[in-house]
Amino acid sequence: MLFNSLLFLLFFIIVTITYYLLPHRFRWMWLLAASFYFYMYFKPVYILIILFTIIVDYCAGILIERADQKHKKFYLLASIVTNVGVLAYFKYFNFLAENINLLTASFRGPQIPLINFLLPIGLSFHTFQAMSYTIEVYRGNQKAEKHFGIYSLYVMFYPQMVAGPIERPQHILPQLHRENKFNSNTFIAGLLFIMMGLFKKVVIADRLGLYVDPVFSDPHNHTSLDLLLATYFFAFQIYCDFSGYSDIAIGTALTLGIVLMKNFNMPYLAHNVSEFWKRWHISLSTWFRDYVYIPLGGSRVAFPLICVNLLVVFTISGLWHGANWKYLIWGLIHGLLLVIYQSLKKLKIEVKGFTFIKWLITFNLVCLAWIFFRANTVADAFYIIGKIFSGSLTYSANYTMPVKGLYYCAIIILGLMGGEWYMRNATAFSNRKKLLLALGIGVACYFFGIFTEAQFIYFQF
């Protein structure tokens, strides 16, 4: 079910009202049933995959808690292997097989048959959330959850199960246990978040998509200027699409009295790539920091090893986004940029001031990497970069978007920046102000939004 659909609107109303009408002891059941429906609406049979990992991780959590140190590790490994195995099979099998087939085809070797299925939606998100549970139990930061229903809800909580934020058990499980009484402050704040997210999705992201999608699909028939604009627009399209989703997820959870972690913090204002990753998809970057980078040695090891670790983490992060060389390169570029940044820091080459220039360089480097992320293939990405630098400044995409449409897009992007700055403390606004803002944003969504039920970009991951 898509957040930007009428079905979700009705689903949200029914689920939220019933939640507050039910006594506390039944609420988890209701939320779990709603989450099942929410997920099964995409493809009912895929619920079996989630159920399988839920059962494995639930048992693993209890066994880890009870076991001695030696067995603890075994149960943790079993849980991780199961989760990564499911992810690898559904997400990476075809990618691996295709590449092996390419190699073997050169000497007429045997071909691995590909599997024909749709990738289960949000698989990477709920698998990572499930893994964080067993790891935290192993580390002793979280007690094993004995209530199977609550644990299932931790993995399947519908607002964040398909595209995050990827939560930690210490943060969410206590909230699922406690009785959440209706609170008009959090409820209205939730509505405001939902509206802000919807605005980012239907007014900005989907509008920019009208230009970005056809241009990136056919780069050979577009000029440098078309491609350059598409690259900048994509940077904002993906930001509004993904942070819009996160805002709706955070808002939906908030209306139920549950607080989810912040996932974005105005990332395009970053002055360096390190800062960008502290502001972009925070729940994923902290996941990689806590469960991959630090266990690899973090910043406590020798500098060359730090660089290797950064490259490893960002390559995995790239692959996490999708089984394709373009995502791997995208991750590698960010890894390299971080290595360069850390090297400059290490060599104490630091330029004071020039904030605008630093911001400009960071933003453009991030956009350059986005080309690999968005292009259909790696070859297309290199072609686009080459063409952008060839420098033809004619605008040829008039049939895709008239020039006045471009101005409009530029204005809404500027409006987004200003709006986000204004809304950064929105939870502290009075209820009246929040309600009025939510209403105003809702009206703007109707009149300026594009309701084609375009899927959220991050759903595919």
Place this chain on the structure above:
Amino acid sequence: MRKIIGIIILIISLGVLLLAMNQSFMNKIKQDQYFDHLTADNPGKHKLYYKAFVKTDRWRYGDLYGLCFLPQYKFALEPFKTYPANNKKPATGNILYIIGDSFLADKTLAGAFDKFDNVIFLDRRFPFGPIKPDTTKNNYMLMEFAERNLVDYDLTKTPEIQWPQKNINAKNFDNPLVFQPSSSLPTSIPDRAGTILFNKDLSRNLEILLFYNKIFTPFKEFKAYINYKLTGWLPKEVAVSSDKKRLLMNITVDTSYRSSAFRNISDNEVKTISNNLNAAQNYYRSIGFKQVILSVVPNPVSIYDDKRMNYNHLLQRVEKNNKFTVNSLFDRYKGDDKNLYYRSDGHWNPYGLDTWVKTTNATLDPLIK
């Protein structure tokens, strides 16, 4: 108080959701909405059901207006002339079968052609039975196409020869075939529940239930107007002609669609289309038709906006390349000063149909000795 309001909202929401899940009810609404503006007012129309669910502007002012709601293209559709059967006319022993598409659907054509006792229209878009011409009559076949539908025409892939049980001929043909959307559900209870609960059309059904009513038209028009003014944006199904006088189907304009009139079409592709048409002709002749006639209705964009980009002249190229009689419309339409197509719809207007009937008569008459 808060609880009571919550319960009321909950009940209303559940009611709407249940209605949207009832696909046969939704199909009935869709059909009634589509035919509402084509049928005369009757007392039944004033019932609550009609007021709440059927009264819509989705079709009343043209299918393209109903997709974009641009107020500057809100033109009432003039009714089509009917050609009822003329029983006083002496019998000719000739029957005309027309296999066509939306241009001829829902039209009364029984008496349109002087030298034919009857006209049987079969809508290519939906399955119909195998055609078994009446051997005691002279059977003629007219294959009508919209230009945009020529590209992917393949006899073996259309419902034309995917036969259900019923044979169609002049003797047993009583009613024109009207498509009845299927509302059959699977027989097993879990499958049935799955089909209802996870119905992929739920959002679309909700939109029809909640926002298709004509009371929303002013809001839709305002939205369409400001979006078009500010950004030049239109729904992807619609384009505006270069002279801004009419709406066009975007699939006939945007070159990324196969049916675009401006997509570069190679001679080989034209040959394939012609071969497919010739195969259809051979097939229909083999089952007993005396003559097969081709009649392609030009896209509005080909007549009124062909200078927009490089027009591919598909229609004329196909007409030149096939081996059977052609009821050629392009030059006749191009040379006509009067408007032949609705400005807010993808189809012809009454004058366009009337012109087609006259041209078709002129083509058919010499064929009949």
